[in-house]
Amino acid sequence: MGRCGDLLAALGYVSDQQRGTLRHGRKPSTQWRWQGEVDDPLLIARHDDRPVHSAALRSTVAASVAIDCVLRPWCARVHRHRPAASFAGQPFELQSPDNRRYSCVLRSRMVRSLCSREPRRHLMRKTIILHIGASKAGSSSIQSFIRRNRPLLNSLGYVVPDISLGTGENVSGEHVFALEALAKARDAAGFRARMDAVFAQSGDAARAVLLSAENLSNLGNSAIIEGLSAQYDLRIVMYLRRQDELLTSAWQQWASKIETDFYAWLIMALKQFGHWNKVLAEWEQRAGADAIVARVFDRNSFVDGDLLHDFIDALGLAEHIDAFDYKQGESNPSVTDAITMMVSGNRKIFSDVHDNRFYGALNELTGNNLVDGKKVSLLSRKQRDKVIEYYRPVNEAVCRKYFKGRPRLFPVVDHEKYRYLSSDQLVDEKFRAIMTIIAALVQERAG
Structure with a gap:
């Protein structure tokens, strides 16, 4: 039984039968200790004394559920006896049946909306979710999954743009080339304008835009989100693969088509690729620490031992995990490297690194x-x-x-x-x- 379930049940807003559904992934969320504030109007929790953005906790309890079922009624009751201004910024404490205590703080700019009995959904900031790879870490499978499940994602408020970052029907699940062009130009303003247009054309039900481009994990490409966090909440999802497997796979899929010597290429690649600390630090600097969702690309580390289940959990949609379509063939099947050795660098066979x-x-x-x-x-x-x-x-x-x-x-x-x-x-x-x-x-x- 999760602490969030205890908290809501203690206030009388979740039945004992419903209480068991409030989980993180598929395990009870007993490790979470809630202590935070309301902000536009998102909850911020703390885990092991580190702040954790509410977007990362939607699989435990949706931020909107917490607002509507806990804080809004609580504020409404208090407001009958005290003016809103008197409790703005003041901590309040809630106690569960097993005597666990939860403390929260209300910011003054949110008090009036929270005291309203009617939800104010328009106050919630929109979210941009960027799956940035890394390369050779299941990106093709994830992108195929996104394309097949676009209707369901749309129904949940997650908009998947077309390959040109618009709202057309040419949807592949990936946005590699459109984002690569913006990243090369360091065109953060252009990217922001595209996202503004997608939200404007998608209606009020759209709460997030979902993009996938594994090339964004290349150093320097985080420049496209410069200043974006001032307008949108961000979530950066990245899968990390062990570097020996990353390099050999990258050689086969890309480098071997234009290079002839694997070992000469490897000397350069060791300096350029797989430095996950630098990649994450770069994105964290622009998006904030709470926006980073880092996952290990390893079956034993995935939710339910499945990459796509894990990706749904990373999106914050674990409560809908059984609703998605997971049927797909193998992505990017790799021929034996005995073939790769015989054809590497042959420009009569390959026109460029993307020629498959x-x-x-x-x-x-x-x-x-x-x-x-x-x-x-x-x-x-x-x-x-x-x-x-x-x-x-x-x-x-x-x-x-x-x-x-x-x-x-x-x-x-x-x-x-x-x-x-x-x-x-x-x-x-x-x-x-x-x-x-x-x-x-x-x-x-x-x-």
């Missing part, structure tokens, strides 16, 4: 028979351990700041997941891949 036609044709031709089950590793076991050690200070710093109580940011590497091949074994793997392609061509011709 060759790999798509191979998968269609071979029926995904070139997709690795146990992935061929571009790194040796020793090299993988060295990469993990290189990023250890970064990961320890992120864990201390954003994942208090977690022993380590990422699980210990399981080397059994990877196929570490000798030079001779790698040659054999390349021949196997070539013969798989030839066999598929023969079968297609014969058929």
Whole structure:
């Protein structure tokens, strides 16, 4: 039984039967200690003496529910006996049946609206939710999920713009290229104007705009939200992937299409990518600490062991988790790196880093028979351990700041997941891949 449930039940606004539904994710929220203030009109809680924005707690109890069911009736009752000004800014205390105490403060500018018996929804600030990746951390699956569930998200007040950041029907779930153009121009004013237009065209029911672009996790791209927090509440959702897997996946999907030498590229990439402490610090500086929702890209860390369930929880919609459509195929299936080694940097095959036609044709031709089950590793076991050690200070710093109580940011590497091949074994793997392609061509011709 969650403390929020105790609090509301103690005031007589939630029945015992309803009380059990007030949860954080799918676990009772007994770790939350409420102590905060009302602000436009959002609750701010504290957890382990750190402020936690109410947007991060909607799965425990919606801010609007707390306002309407607790503070508004309480203020109305008090207002019968005292003028509003007399309790503005003064702390009040609520006590649950098990004698837990909860303290809140009302700001004077919110008192009159809270004393009204009628909800004043128009006072709630709109929210912009940015899923910023990171790259190679499930972004394609999340974006496909957003596209399929756009009608449900809209019904819940979460507007998903089209690929041009408008309100049209060309919705893919991602906004990579539109936001990349704004980020390159450092056009914060242009981005704000687009968001203003989306809210204006979406009506009063729209309470949030949901955007997804994994390239926003590249350093410097947070410039597009400069000054935005003065007008909107922000929520920055970011999934962090262990860097050895990030780098090898990024090589295959992007860099190998224009670069020829994996190890030369890796030297540069180690300096440029995976420094999650710098990325989070940059976004926190512009959006505020309460806006950051950092998650670890690991099945054992996901809500219900599922990335998409975890994403819904990160959005603050866990109470609707069973209403969404989760059916989808595999996103970005990766062919064996034996193929990648043979075609890397071949400009006759790839026009740019986003050209996936060759790999798509191979998968269609071979029926995904070139997709690795146990992935061929571009790194040796020793090299993988060295990469993990290189990023250890970064990961320890992120864990201390954003994942208090977690022993380590990422699980210990399981080397059994990877196929570490000798030079001779790698040659054999390349021949196997070539013969798989030839066999598929023969079968297609014969058929």
